[in-house]
Amino acid sequence: LNNYPHVALYIIEHGGDVNAEDNSQQTALHWAAVRGATATADVLLENGARLEAADVNGYRAVHVAVQYGQTTFLHHIVSKYGADFEALDNDGRSSLHWAAYKGNADTIRLLLFMDANQVRQDKNGCTPLHWAVIRGSLEVCTLLVHAGTKQELTLRDRGGFTPLQLAADKGQRHLSNILVSFLLELLLYL
Template structure:
């Protein structure tokens, strides 16, 4: 199977300006002694964010260049967008630059802003008529480029503020989720799944996002997709007749292949024992074992007919042991059956017309970490909370899912587990 090609990054000229621009920002802005000044025209001035010299070029008759591409086919506005210079972008637009001008690859300044996640430039562009759904020659929109480069904050910004279609397809039938899976950008995947992106859609090769993640051998991405998905994604065949498990094995990702195989088995169990087979765990067997031990203790020690009569002190100790047994069983029941600290979803938000378009970044639980998004429960998790794939809930201060108590050990249950 041929692997998909990432969007072009603009060629060597673009890379050179990116690297040199970074060095100028870190070193104070000017060229080193003995080195030629890289700012020679409106394009380089825009690329380096030198607004003062840009004004000089324009005033000396360089305004026409704002509407024309440079020798490599790129526009001054694209350079300003790439390096996140909103004041330069605004100046260029006010002096005649076309906000939707395209280069030889059909990319606009918004595409270039997506490469580095330049949200402030995107606001300038959108406020002046940029088309958020503009596609290049490959059908890539800004959402695709942001997903390819892992610019999760930028992606959230243009989706929530400007209504970008996060399920839009490129010319090969791939969505932003396909690209994020292929590139291994787990946080971007969490955001897209949180917004209910379609994870079952197959591209021209018959591949779902899980197929591409399996090909690349990215364990974290596969884990996120599997937890948020269904058995259908695990068993779908691509155009070559291969499932994600088979693709992972074919590419030599044996550990990932084993994990995906186990996920299929778990899905098969859930089909016949919906959510119960794994959750039951060993608790019933442990309870039965303890009851048998109690019966043997009573028959062999307390009520044994062939034993000599025990003293009052020994009898007291025996009944104390029996009492402790029953007390421990009460605690065992509590840790097995009670809520370990499940985090409830915001039902008001889920009932709204657009429940997943807005992520409340003012939420006290939010710390700027995209891994706090749970694509399964559709909530922003507090710190130290995790999603339990067995219980299918997010648990506050999650420690682990214990098969011996058939429940999670979390914030509410920790002290009871200790007492038990």
Template structure:
């Protein structure tokens, strides 16, 4: 705080493009991050991989920082940003298997059907990282499991390619339950 009071630049970036605000975010230093935002740190800055403070907060499961950013930044701009691969906040939360971040993003109405640069959905990213714990939430948010990525792979294809038997079983179980519910709805309407 003395450095800021003395006129230090709050957005000076390191060689990897990360700023002091990003470091505070990664480490979960809420008070420091808040002070840096008050000193006009850029909540939309990007590091050398295109990651924003929000993406870094999600990657490091710093939920309080996600809430701080949501409270202090323009949510439309904040939640729409993605990294250099087109992965946004929901992709990263799914990849990390971070149920809490997914629930926070859902609360802020962040779309769960976004496609990244490889035409992967957050569900693809969860399957890629073997995160069975978030499948139900993603499928409940109507993420299409049959959607093909840039290489033509559905989430089941990806699980099979990775030889991830646990993920294959979990997907099969969730997809069968979804089909049974759909059949009941159709049958009830007849």
């Protein structure tokens, strides 16, 4: 958590279990992800830490990094170690779902650059765009729609709502207007 790689190495060299879990089944790698401790993550991963270890919620280090806005850490573990940024938690949410929910535009840009799946629906039928609308993030909605296939505009969640219907239902006029313009653009090209 505090990014002390030399202390982590000392503990590992003196018998510490690099994959030890706390009560929530989180490992030291999960904790390194909270603060974006890349140097400590390197020590852990180079000494046998399980990159894809999941806690009781199915969160892996990629999910934790996104939840705490640690875009650099996410990029590091994906590019250097091949972490699966498309991994799903217990509710069927990927890193992109979490980035949309948290409203972190930089993380969204990174995940879109890495070609993250924008139309994947979680257990509630929500796509990342649904979550961006739920949070009321105009910037994230705009990023997702501009980068997407427009298919995500018409997908319905388990309640039967499209992202536009959610925005209207929540009284988010700015989001509704943006989504309507993208939907009209989609219809013009059909």
